[in-house]
Amino acid sequence: MTAVPVPHRVVARRPETADTVTLHLEPVGAALPDFAPGQFAMVHSFGRGEIPVSVSSVQATGGLAHTIRSVGAVSDGLCAMRVGDVVGLRGPYGNTWELERAYGCDVLVVAGGIGLAPLRPLILSALAEPAAYRRVSVLVGARTPGDVIGRQEIDGWPTAFTGVTVDQPGADWRRDVGVVTQLLGRAPFEPDGTWAFVCGPEPMIRATARELAERGVPRDRIRVSLERNMRCATGHCGHCQLGPLLLCQVGPVANWAQAEPLLSVREL
Amino acid sequence: MTATAAPAVLDRDGLNALVAALVAQGRTVIGPTVRDGAVGLAELASADELPYGWGVELDAGRYRLVRREDGAAFAHSAGPQSWKSYLHPSRERLWSADRTSEAEIAYTAHEPEAPSYAFLGVRPCDLRAIAIQDRVLTGGRYADDGYGKRRRTALLIAAECTEPGATCFCVSTGGGPSADPGYDLALTEIVDEEGHRFLVRVGSDEGAELLERTPHRTADPVTQQTARAAVDAARDRMGRALPPVDLRSLMGASLDAERWDDVAARCLTCGNCTMVCPTCFCTTTEEITDLTGDHTERWQRWDSCFDLDFSYLHGGPVRSSARSRYRQWLTHKLSTWHDQFGTTGCVGCGRCVTWCPAGIDITEEVAALDAERAALGTETD
Structure with a gap:
């Protein structure tokens, strides 16, 4: 059966930054299967189209939410949604972060900009089971203080270490300035007993994953969430190819051992 | 098992009767026909619309129809269209949505359009291509319903290749001018002093039933040998080849x-x-x-x-x-x-x-x- 979007109502809307909004969604009628952290939905804006968006909150940790940055016709339409409006969702699609494989290990989460959104349900899941994981660290980088999503929430997380850094600080910024990788030296982790989860712009992913590997984190324990054009999410449209990977099927989460050679080829 | 039915022979009238039987069944018969200066695919009302007497001259960036003395129907290589035009059409409606009130949206799935197709003259390369699209569109975790529905109901009548073109290289991709399994019926066209005829091999029960309802005779050994020889000769006459490396x-x-x-x-x-x-x-x-x-x-x-x-x-x-x-x-x-x-x-x-x-x-x-x-x-x- 061709998957048709399932109507969901916007029950809460939280502006995150000047161009980014989090929509909390509840099914109007029948619900979709539960999403897991790392997975995505195809989100339909009536009359505009569909885009793939990772979940920034899952049913298990406070209800389904998508954090959307306005960068085109569909995302503009979604960001303009108000409480009570209806969007269509197909999903869940794609693989998960597989946090459970990090059992007993240090968990290092590195986010760039809106890349924190797909990592948020993973962070909440890890922090909800303090006995299962050793030390959980969250490193966040953004262009400006105004581009850090969920700032109040970040500082409330009971992590072993939380760092926030920006490229262009304002006059009242008292935290770090510079690229997110410079926070790695302050996060407590035992490299060969660490799982790292990275999401952000592709150059940031490359720089972070390479530095983590240099610091001794095994490359197949560095998980990165990748983005490509997606039209169908069911493996049939061909748009989301990254070399051999059809990212809607075997991604969006990839391990660095597999992703590094692919992301090293220009325009692959 | 009727799929192992003995090979048969049809003449041109027999092929006409075969197409007439398919049309009478309510099938949409698609086959090669001359259109716009090329051998294209189109719905056929009768086998007379096949490109009898037409061949092609091919090269990189070049396609020309040429007359053939022998009147053969299937000696024209692959044309500009392929069967994906029918199984995986260029445009298809997936679903629609209606705003039923200020704050309600109703989504409606669309039943895919699936005429009961019969494809006549599927070349062995295209038979393989259909098998490949089967894997791509219906072999994974999710299936393309429209494709799957059209594919399941389509009857495939292959035409083995005895006249490869100058741009053909199927042998070097692991295929060949003979039809792989997957067809309902496979035709091999022969034109010689014995006459214009088609050796028919049966690949499915449905193909066997169709053949039953069509006037035919059991294949004689000479016709079978002639057909084999023509297909074998085609194997060695490919115009091009991919290098034999991994x-x-x-x-x-x-x-x-x-x-x-x-x-x-x-x-x-x-x-x-x-x-x-x-x-x-x-x-x-x-x-x-x-x-x-x-x-x-x-x-x-x-x-x-x-x-x-x-x-x-x-x-x-x-x-x-x-x-x-x-x-x-x-x-x-x-x-x-x-x-x-x-x-x-x-x-x-x-x-x-x-x-x-x-x-x-x-x-x-x-x-x-x-x-x-x-x-x-x-x-x-």
């Missing part, structure tokens, strides 16, 4: 090859190769609203990896250079297709060579990549 590893090792710049200087990125390719399956989606603004439809249409928008992410396309887009197409076709679908994406039909307006020949490009890799190997030794 293409999957060659392409994987050639991502930084200089040859891509060379081909990019000739490639117009028009996407013709992807449109005529019988296995290229990529699609995009479009949102189409009506004037009320309360009704919207989601349509799927063919797309091409040569289009700049194909890889668009906010900020720009991932693959903006012609080099990267040609590399994506060829590498996917010959190498990463294996990773994704467990098979090659090329059947050697030659359409991409024939219909490239710049005459780019993939067998020549692959040979150049192979030579470049070999030269690099020599340097590093």
Whole structure:
């Protein structure tokens, strides 16, 4: 059966930054299967189209939410949604972060900009089971203080270490300035007993994953969430190819051992 | 098991009766016919519309119809269309949505259109292409329902190849001019002093039933031997060949090859190769609203990896250079297709060579990549 979007109502809307909004969604009628952290939905804006968006909150940790940055016709339409409006969702699609494989290990989460959104349900899941994981660290980088999503929430997380850094600080910024990788030296982790989860712009992913590997984190324990054009999410449209990977099927989460050679080829 | 029914022979009247039987069953019979200066595919009302007496002259960037003295119907190589035009149509409505009130939206699935097709004259390369699209569109975790429904009900009558064209290279892709299993009936056309006739082999129960209802005679040994010999001879008359190397590893090792710049200087990125390719399956989606603004439809249409928008992410396309887009197409076709679908994406039909307006020949490009890799190997030794 061709998957048709399932109507969901916007029950809460939280502006995150000047161009980014989090929509909390509840099914109007029948619900979709539960999403897991790392997975995505195809989100339909009536009359505009569909885009793939990772979940920034899952049913298990406070209800389904998508954090959307306005960068085109569909995302503009979604960001303009108000409480009570209806969007269509197909999903869940794609693989998960597989946090459970990090059992007993240090968990290092590195986010760039809106890349924190797909990592948020993973962070909440890890922090909800303090006995299962050793030390959980969250490193966040953004262009400006105004581009850090969920700032109040970040500082409330009971992590072993939380760092926030920006490229262009304002006059009242008292935290770090510079690229997110410079926070790695302050996060407590035992490299060969660490799982790292990275999401952000592709150059940031490359720089972070390479530095983590240099610091001794095994490359197949560095998980990165990748983005490509997606039209169908069911493996049939061909748009989301990254070399051999059809990212809607075997991604969006990839391990660095597999992703590094692919992301090293220009325009692959 | 009737599928092992003995081979039969039909003459031209027999083929007419076969098509008439299919039409009487209510099937939409699609087959080759001369149209717009080429052998295209179209709905046939009778077997008389087959391209009797037409052949083709092919080369890179060149296609010409030529008259044949022998009056053969299936001696014309692959034409500009393939069966994907019917199984995986260029436009298809997926679903629609209606705003039923200020705050309610109703989504409606669309029952895919699935005429009961009978495909007449499916060449062995195209039979393989259909098997490949089966894997791509229905073999994974999710199935394309429209494709699956049309495919399940389609009857396939293959026409074995006895007249390969100058751009054909199926043998070097692991195929050949003889039909692989997957057909309901397979025809082999023979024109000689014994007359114009078609050897018919049965591949399914449905094919056997159809043959039962068609006037035919049991195949004599001479006709069977003549048919085999013609197909065997075709095997040795391929116009082109891919180099006999492991293409999957060659392409994987050639991502930084200089040859891509060379081909990019000739490639117009028009996407013709992807449109005529019988296995290229990529699609995009479009949102189409009506004037009320309360009704919207989601349509799927063919797309091409040569289009700049194909890889668009906010900020720009991932693959903006012609080099990267040609590399994506060829590498996917010959190498990463294996990773994704467990098979090659090329059947050697030659359409991409024939219909490239710049005459780019993939067998020549692959040979150049192979030579470049070999030269690099020599340097590093």
